[in-house]
Amino acid sequence: xxxxxxxxxxxxxxxxxxxxxxxxxxxxxxxxxxxxxxxxxxxxxxxxxxxxxxxxxxxxxxxxxxxxxxxxxxxxxxxxxxxxxxxxxxxxxxxxxxxxxxxxxxxxxxxxxxxxxxxxxxxxxxxxxxxxxxxxxxxxxxxxxxxxxxxxxxxxxxxxxxxxxxxxxxxxxxxxxxxxxxxxxxxxxxxxxxxxxxxxxxxxx
Numbered sequence: 178x179x180x181x182x183x184x185x186x187x188x189x190x191x192x193x194x195x196x197x198x199x200x201x202x203x204x205x206x207x208x209x210x211x212x213x214x215x216x217x218x219x220x221x222x223x224x225x226x227x228x229x230x231x232x233x234x235x236x237x238x239x240x241x242x243x244x245x246x247x248x249x250x251x252x253x254x255x256x257x258x259x260x261x262x263x264x265x266x267x268x269x270x271x272x273x274x275x276x277x278x279x280x281x282x283x284x285x286x287x288x289x290x291x292x293x294x295x296x297x298x299x300x301x302x303x304x305x306x307x308x309x310x311x312x313x314x315x316x317x318x319x320x321x322x323x324x325x326x327x328x329x330x331x332x333x334x335x336x337x338x339x340x341x342x343x344x345x346x347x348x349x350x351x352x353x354x355x356x357x358x359x360x361x362x363x364x365x366x367x368x369x370x371x372x373x374x375x376x377x378x379x380x381x382x
Contacts, residue, residue, distance in 0.1 A: 179353070179381050181331035182272060183322065185222070186283035186290055188339035189357050189375075191297075192260045194221060201232065204249050208242070218363055222340025224284040224315045257296045268375050269302040275382050280305040282325045282336075284315045284343075305329055317342040322350035335381060337372075344368045355381075 187193045198217045205212050212232045214220075220228050233239035272279060279302055283290050287308035294300055307325045309315030326334055336347035336354045341364045347354040348367055356368035357375065365371055372378065 179277075179333050179335050181278040181280065181329050181334040182378065183280045183282050183325050183329070183334050183336045183347070183352065185336075185338045185340070185343050186281055186285055186293060188221065188359060189337050190262055190265055190281070191257055191293055192262060193255060193257075194339075194359075195361075196255050196260060200250060200253055201228075201246070203253075204246055205232075208245075210242075217361055218341075221363060222284060222316050222338075222342035222346075224310050225286065226310075227284075227315070257293045261297050262375055264374075264376055265297070266299065266302075268378060269299065271379055272382065273302055277382055278304045278329050278331050280307065280325050280329055282307045282309070282321045284309040284321075286310045315346075316340075317345035317349070319346050319349035322347050322352055326350060326352065335378070337375070337378060338368065339363060339365075341365070341367070 184190055194217065198220060213234050214231055219231050229239050229243050233242055269279060281290055281303055285308060290306050290308055305325060305328055307321055309321045312320050315321055322336060334352055336352045337357060338344045338347055338354055339357045339359055344354055344356055344365060344367050354368045356365035356371045358371055358373045
């Protein structure tokens, strides 16, 4: 019997992956530079540090561009309510009614996770929020899931992920993992089960 859910954020609760990818590509185009990879799947589930290591191989160039991009993205912020997955609040509400503990375990910075929660008015649903950006190693390392599970103090959680590194992280922590199908190709074969909408999560409780 499952007693808790640990959600990834980007690509699961909010459909941000395409927005972030297109914003980075637009930045590079305006700089008249080519990123090391132009494939969205190479960036899924990674921390900001991991993303920029993939974008730019040269360290000094990477550091310089990242500083410029930090300012650039402030001019093009994401509006989280616009990309909130369908029925998220209703699903979270149903789970809380069943006394299921809920957490977020995301590679995004903690301040960004909180911005999403507040702007989408989801403050009353999550028992715990964990950011991989604050750990020495984030996904696919299992530490973020191990820490979240330990702090939730539950016996049998489900993880909901979308990316290959996120699935690997949850599975390495010994957690039953659902993979939310994406519009673009992502290898989700290591997940325990693939779901096509978050509404399917309710059938596990």
